[in-house]
Amino acid sequence: MRFARLGAVGRETPVLVDGEVNYDLSGVTRDIDGEFFESDGPARAAAALAAGELPVFEADGVRVGAAIARPSAVICVGMNYAAHAAESGSAPPENLVMFLKTPNTVAGPFDTVSIPRGSTKTDWEVELGIVIGERASYLDSPEDSIKHIAGFVVANDLSERDFQMAVSGGQWSKGKCSPGFNPTGPVVVTPDEVDYANLRLRSWVNGEPRQDSSTADLIFDVDYIVWHLSQFLALEPGDLVLTGTPEGVALSGRFPYLGAGDVVEVEIDGLGRQRQEFVQA
Known part of the structure; x- marks a missing residue:
């Protein structure tokens, strides 16, 4: 799976990238960070995608943020x-x-x-x-x-x-x-x-x-x-x-x-x- 963070600095939206489509993960996680990975976030994101629960995020013209939120180290x-x-x-x-x-x-x-x-x-x-x-x-x-x-x-x-x-x-x-x-x-x-x-x-x-x-x-x-x-x-x-x-x-x-x-x-x-x-x- 592929994950990204899209939006202005400090206001990035977590997304799941599936081919050319970006799906909004805001209902699954607040960010692509340690808590997301530690809490089985990728599996939860995959399940939400399969269930059709993720809205499409329109990414045209939107800044691409760092792929992960600020790490502890x-x-x-x-x-x-x-x-x-x-x-x-x-x-x-x-x-x-x-x-x-x-x-x-x-x-x-x-x-x-x-x-x-x-x-x-x-x-x-x-x-x-x-x-x-x-x-x-x-x-x-x-x-x-x-x-x-x-x-x-x-x-x-x-x-x-x-x-x-x-x-x-x-x-x-x-x-x-x-x-x-x-x-x-x-x-x-x-x-x-x-x-x-x-x-x-x-x-x-x-x-x-x-x-x-x-x-x-x-x-x-x-x-x-x-x-x-x-x-x-x-x-x-x-x-x-x-x-x-x-x-x-x-x-x-x-x-x-x-x-x-x-x-x-x-x-x-x-x-x-x-x-x-x-x-x-």
Whole structure:
């Protein structure tokens, strides 16, 4: 199943996306959030659809919001593709690298993004996002992870590399947490609809191709990531986990960093496509 949130910022309507039709889920849930997934929301939505109880939501001209409501946490995995680690000047990690983004970075997939004040190195990163559906703490094995996954989303883990590397104080999050630095969506797709172990990820800047890889190239795969993180923290329903980006970003030195007027598009097969125009803050 596919779920989205449509409407103005802070007033999004939860919808079920069935082909080209959007069905209003307001009678089933107040939002696409942790409570929805934890309370068997997808099954309730499917039953309401089958019973003809969901009104059509007219989406023409309506803003597409982030596919999930603001999560309690955004947990990110760094350098999780060997080629990206190499272009960053690092060896592939032997242990999973974790960092955090603030939840208020989550934004709509077509929202305009402000380049931070003082930024000279704003960068793009297409990533597969995992939406947690059931609390995960001290899972016994990676095979247990899928029971705790509600779905998958496209994410653009935007970064300011100078803030991340040069003025970070040894941590990365200064360069990861500018407002709007995590466009998410357009839809969250349940695991039964995608082969999450083999999804093609791509990005473009001003129409020119940048990244082109597959989740099959992940160093630490989806199931391992959720299991591993659960050994160190509790993942809550509605939380978002970003799995890392493949090679082809500006940090590589092969491409210029983003400036006002640039347009970034990111796409993952089966999960949809995003587009952001960048402006100066």
